[in-house]
Amino acid sequence: MSELLKRYTSADGCVDAWIEQESSIHLKSVSKFGDPVELTAKEARVLAENLNKLAELLDAMDE
Secondary structure, three states, X not given: OOHHHHEEEOOOOOEEEEEEXXXXXXXXXXXXXXXXXXXXXXXXXXXXXXXXXXXXXXXXXXO
């Protein structure tokens, strides 16, 4: 399976989510200055959609 299908990275690179060892989703969210990441409503929705896609992919791996 392509690694690109198992990973989501925001356009600015501050949010990264990926499937690890086909058993869990890892999420890292830190700005380049080490501060909490601020998301607009649109960015939050995109993140949520991509987390949902990763969760569905993880479910499919369990089958």
